Amino acid sequence: MSIDRNLIKDYAIRLGDDSVVLGHRLSEWCRNGPFLEEDLALTNVALDYIGRARMFYCYAAQLADDGSTEDSYAYLRDCRDYRNLLIYELPRGDFAFTMARQYLADEYNLAFTEALVGSADETLAAIADKAVKEGRYHLRRSLDWMLRLGDGTEESHDRLQRAVDDLWGYTAEFFAMDQLDQQMSDAGIGVDVAGLEAGWRERVSATLMDATLDVPKADWSVTGGREGIHTESLGHMLSDMQFMQRAYPGLKW
């Protein structure tokens, strides 16, 4: 089946948006980490995500062939043009919130990229191949922190439980298929994300139990990121992230 390259471009952009937004939220811990070692480790994960965003954006720019660049995608688009999942844009919160989000995202992203390795699109498959190796390490770290904090002190347990509860309604969006997801999945290029849900729930529930946490009830959910309908947090984040290019257009290092 031949598919409009414009659609593949949109698909690459949304995956780039996911990566840059989560990467930026993680990068906010740089010099704010709980101790030096963890500060460096978190920043490494942030760099992995920002590197992944660059690869997706560069590929999108190549497909668009309209003068767009990785930088114009990251720094010159407004909130409504961003197509990232909402969970990634939420403020970093405390360390428990950051690690809970990271764990839920790592479980999802590893399964997602493992599936994307089989993409009929060679570039997306190659990006996924690199991401899988990074993702296995990310998951090893965040899983470890779930157990440490959940089964740690009363305070770390309560903070982590609160974080998981606050995040839970945002996880439904991981598995929501919109038209583009469906087209990409049908063409063998993208991932059938709905098919990842059962495995994700099983693994996450097992981890929460090991970490002595309750699995929250799925009694609320929020979506909208794939349509450009965001929480109030993304605008604040972008105003910070895009400040230099907005204030000094074309500025170079």
Add this chain to the structure above:
Amino acid sequence: MSHHMRLFEVFIRSRRGLDHKHVGSLHAEDPQQALEYARDIYTRRSEGISIWVVDSADIVASQETDCESFYDPHDDKPYRHASHYQLPDEVNNM
């Protein structure tokens, strides 16, 4: 938090066939976490292919006051050095 954490010494083997070399130290809660932090702190720029972490408390170190009895007696024993031995051309890497 960090004042409760254990100190570990980190050793990295840069490539196959070479020895692990001491590169520095770090704080962590346990050996497994120390290994992960060592990966993040000391191998970011492809410095290594193998890591050892050792609890710093397990290292027994010689002291400054040992110098006189440990090392000074070697000074007048030149026959222990291979300085008069002509190395054949065929031998590399000595």
